[in-house]
Amino acid sequence: THFGFRTVRKDDKETLVGEVFRNVADKYDVMNDFMSGGIHRLWKDHFISSIAPSPTTQLLDVAGGTGDIAFRFLDYIKSRHGGLGSANVKVVDINPAMLQVGRERALKMGYPADSPHISFHEGNAEHLVDIPDASVDAYTIAFGIRNCTNVDQVVREAYRVLKPGGRFTCLEFSSVHNPLIRGVYDLYSFQVIPVLGQLVANDRASYEYLVESIRKFPPQIEFARMIQDAGFTVVGQGWEDLTFGVAAIHSGFKV
Numbered sequence: 001t002h003f004g005f006r007t008v009r010k011d012d013k014e015t016l017v018g019e020v021f022r023n024v025a026d027k028y029d030v031m032n033d034f035m036s037g038g039i040h041r042l043w044k045d046h047f048i049s050s051i052a053p054s055p056t057t058q059l060l061d062v063a064g065g066t067g068d069i070a071f072r073f074l075d076y077i078k079s080r081h082g083g084l085g086s087a088n089v090k091v092v093d094i095n096p097a098m099l100q101v102g103r104e105r106a107l108k109m110g111y112p113a114d115s116p117h118i119s120f121h122e123g124n125a126e127h128l129v130d131i132p133d134a135s136v137d138a139y140t141i142a143f144g145i146r147n148c149t150n151v152d153q154v155v156r157e158a159y160r161v162l163k164p165g166g167r168f169t170c171l172e173f174s175s176v177h178n179p180l181i182r183g184v185y186d187l188y189s190f191q192v193i194p195v196l197g198q199l200v201a202n203d204r205a206s207y208e209y210l211v212e213s214i215r216k217f218p219p220q221i222e223f224a225r226m227i228q229d230a231g232f233t234v235v236g237q238g239w240e241d242l243t244f245g246v247a248a249i250h251s252g253f254k255v
């Protein structure tokens, strides 16, 4: 720590991220609600609707953590189509503690450990070693890609595992452009979030890291370019802003 700023070397990032999510795994879901005032739920619901999965969709949810996206995916198909059919989601995350929370949630929701619809796997978004080329219909990554060391490698790996016609969709914090709203948002991020992290989770450093990682992530247009550089075809500008750009959904098709 140097004048309150932690400088992170690239090769240390994976270790640091591991530590952060090990620290927050138990309280992760409660803290999300608390910090975002529940808005992350609306973003995630919208994210799933924009993918519009069907009872045949094979989804790979990377950095899937405690299963928020996976459970929404299954709920959406059940409520829209009246049943799950052969729908399947594989949740991949680098952190065993997050996956464990996800597995327990799955059991509570009535999905056994050997469910044909959902499974949890340890793995790195940059090298999805157990996922064959052109094997999934849809790839999602929500609030995970900014934690990865090589973002462009993650996007290229997504391209590799998708079937032709498949779609990459990413939900991530992004950049607020309206100066007034940006002022309020900065105040909240830098002044309020670390204090809430201290008070509620007794862990100020992890929440300082989260805020810092949001600031370092490339703005909408740059990330959209990275997606195209990996080979994806984007529709329109390639992203949709949510809540003034606090978050954004980027997507691209492998044609």
Ligand code: SAM
Binding pocket: 017, 021, 062, 063, 064, 065, 066, 067, 068, 069, 092, 093, 094, 095, 098, 123, 124, 125, 126, 141, 142, 143, 144, 147, 148, 149
């Ligand atoms: N997708 C979930 C959600 O939206 O609630 C979890 C998001 S959580 C903020 C970020 C997740 O990314 C953590 O579970 C962390 O372990 C995972 N992660 C970080 N780096 C990763 C990597 N290189 N490969 C796979 N997962 C990673």
